[in-house]
Amino acid sequence: MEKELEHRFVTNLEKHQNIVHKICRIYTNDQESHNDLFQEITIQLWKAFPKFRGDAKFSTWMYRVALNTAITLYRKSKRGIKTQDIDTVSFKIKADEYNDETEQQLKLMYTAVKQLNDIDKALVFLYLEDQSYKEISETLGITEVNARVKMNRVKTKLKSILNP
Missing domain, CATH: 1.10.1740.10 (RNA polymerase sigma factor, region 2, helix turn helix motif)
Structure with a gap:
């Protein structure tokens, strides 16, 4: 067994x-x-x-x-x-x-994501893994609506980090 x-x-x-x-x-x-x-x-x-x-x-x-x-x-x-x-x-x-060399184009994104708080990092990770908002909410223990709202705010934060 x-x-x-x-x-x-x-x-x-x-x-x-x-x-x-x-x-x-x-x-x-x-x-x-x-x-x-x-x-x-x-x-x-x-x-x-x-x-x-x-x-x-x-x-x-x-x-x-x-x-x-x-x-x-x-x-x-x-x-x-x-x-x-x-x-x-x-x-x-x-x-x-x-292999880090095959992921060069992601370096900027990872650098920006590292500047986020822990929960926002997890949210971005799950979003990039093509998890549905329902799956994201279940994984993080938040409501589906909250996951959508947080993701929109995180997208705005990442845009401001990547395009100062």
């Missing part, structure tokens, strides 16, 4: 790992911090996975756990993110390399 659980987890994580990489990129400034946050999110996902009931899609659940982990760690220490050791977890995940 444990091996089946582990297999389902690793399969789902490998399939949706870009979600975690994108969250890491928003909340970190260098590759080492990115790797540390990726590791910490993976650990938190693994710890929470036995409680995943499947009421929502795996990716929606993953967004929520990953964003909550990133926001919590970011708020605890804005200078660096402290992580747990992964030695206690026995599975191996095939990680796709996150």
Whole structure:
């Protein structure tokens, strides 16, 4: 049973790992911090996975756990993110390399997004992931109307940051 659980987890994580990489990129400034946050999110996902009931899609659940982990760690220490050791977890995940060169055109956007507050960052991330306002509201725990209003305000903020 444990091996089946582990297999389902690793399969789902490998399939949706870009979600975690994108969250890491928003909340970190260098590759080492990115790797540390990726590791910490993976650990938190693994710890929470036995409680995943499947009421929502795996990716929606993953967004929520990953964003909550990133926001919590970011708020605890804005200078660096402290992580747990992964030695206690026995599975191996095939990680796709996150190639920064292929994402040059996104650098300006990421720089602007990093200037937003934590919730606005999460909102932009989910919006860019083509999540519906209903899915965004469920993930962030706000109403759908509030998600739409906040997104319009964030778009205005980003325009003013990118075009001073």
